[in-house]
Amino acid sequence: MQEELMEVSPIDIAKQKPAIIGIGASAGGLNAVKEFFKAFKSSLNVCFVVVQHLSAKYKSFMPELLGKYTSMDVRLARNGETLKGKTVYLCPPNHNIKIENHTIQVHTYDENEKINYPIDYFLKSLALSQREKAIAIILSGKGRDGAEGMKLIHEQGGICMAQDESAQCPDMPNHVIKSGIADFVERPKKIAAYMNQLLNQVKCKLSDEAVEKTIYLIQKQTGIDFSMYKKNSVSRRIERRMNLLDEQMLSLDEYNRYVMKHPEELQLLFNDLLIGVTHFFRDKESFDTLRKHFVPAIVENNIKKREKILPCLGRRVFHG
Template identity: 30%
Template sequence: MVFIPHPESRITYLIHFMINVLVVDDSAFSRRIITKILESIPDVKVVETATDGQDALKKVIRTRPDLITLDLEMPLMDGFTFLRWVMNNMPTPVIVVSAQEADENVFKAMDLGAVDFLVKPTRHASMQLEEIKADLIEKVLAIPLLKMRKIKERLQSEETKAPSVAPVTTAGDRPRVICIASSTGGPPAIQTILSELPKGFEVPILVAQHMPPAFTALFAERLNKYTSMVVKEAANEDVLQPSTVYIAPGGKHLVVEKRSNKYILLHKDKQLDPKYSPSANVLFSSVADEMDGRAVGTVLTGMGDDGREGSKKLKTKGAVIIAESEQTAIIFGMPQETIRAGVVDHILPLHEIARQFTTLCQ
């Protein structure tokens, strides 16, 4: 059992077993670079590589890896078909390593059970692929914290639910905004919460989901299919509106500023918090400063501790803090760190969070 403070990772993890990896990509160059990155990590071994889905099926059965990195666009059998088979027959953590042009395909893959994704800088064979090194290392080191059983349970329990109608209430002292922090496992968790909120839910929601630039707009567009609220990537100088969900743009930070009787959303440079981008700590702190504690801070699944410091600041202003419970969090890192800070009011499984939002916002 050893601690791995890898120089390319922002976080130290406890590794107590060898992580065996299967690398699946139709590009020989990509397979070679990804293998090189993975084998730079102590206690990580690439046990096999595969050129397409059919090849990968044979090798996943033979090697039974702890982790699979998966390209989506391949000949003979594509990544989606392979992913469906794996999740139905041999549930295994899968990190999608996708070309930028794949766009919404990465969200389709996460619907099928992939735990996270990385974007290749270019579709062509290029040493630029090494730019994903730090992010890939961090995601791989989180695998020992990941609960595959919870992903399987989520896939089995997903069903279409007709939203109820929100009760009509006066504003009173109800929260002015709900803030959500999430990382690995966050996109399907956010989708679940939004799909379970009742029609007519008015309190705006601000989301800091760790995600690359260009994908946050696609994520917002996708979420619009699952909720009666309006979902959009937050634009600079947006005025906070009721019944709207704002996704913080990838590669930037989102903050709130009060001007007269309006709340304005602003983009801030990544250097404000280079550790996470977008940063929940930055978002939560700005809400604490500008909204007098009339807020709900929510920390969902994810590795690391983003959201902890922001939640502490929100709590000093009187906000309500919710953390996703270990029962449903794919990775319990972020919620656990916030709970340990002693500021959490409600520790809830994912399927109870929307109901708690509704209760708090009546």
């Protein structure tokens, strides 16, 4: 069966919903953000949410500053608004921001939390809302904010990018890079160029026969059989690897020919299928119930049994 080309990009433009790209930056991140937007093509149907570490006392001049480097609308995010294309949304100082579907929610930091991680907070919502369509970039910044959010994006099949050694403060991007989940590591202007290419790529429909051939090639190289995996999950991972390649692949047959010549790409696909950072405790509510109710009851019951048995054992030892 031939792969059928679809008249859509990897982003769901047909429904007029823009791609959502998250950017996390902190110390030294202003220049990185400016460099990125200067190189990004603002004609694409996308929107950005930029999250930084800003004090409540800080008056943000970012809308005016970024407006010099992009033709997109740059604005502070407002609670309840729907995300629109060709717009850059900035998280207000001293606030957390998250999205549900394509709607923004903004609220002040939780006063009970000693440390806030606004980038992680947003990226986790991006991962759960957009899943394999999520795209995120971590630029210059101190600390590790963003690392956990990026792990969840990677787990959901999204795309993770990080600034290279050009970062003025490399802590934040380095945490992403060292975790092994960064799909692309470069300076901001090259990340922007790659983003332009990625968002313009054509998505192809993958036939079952072609997917099975890819699975066979993986098994031949690694000895691991993925034929029992859900076909949709395997297909999403294959599409992700195809989109990340510099060469535009118009069919899975073309990708299969490519991996036979480049076994290192097959290894990368194999690693993606394993999803090394996946969470074991997926159903949080169920495990919370076990932890709070069932486990304590089991432990208490065992303690009572032991208390009954020990005196009996003591009498046996005493009477020989």
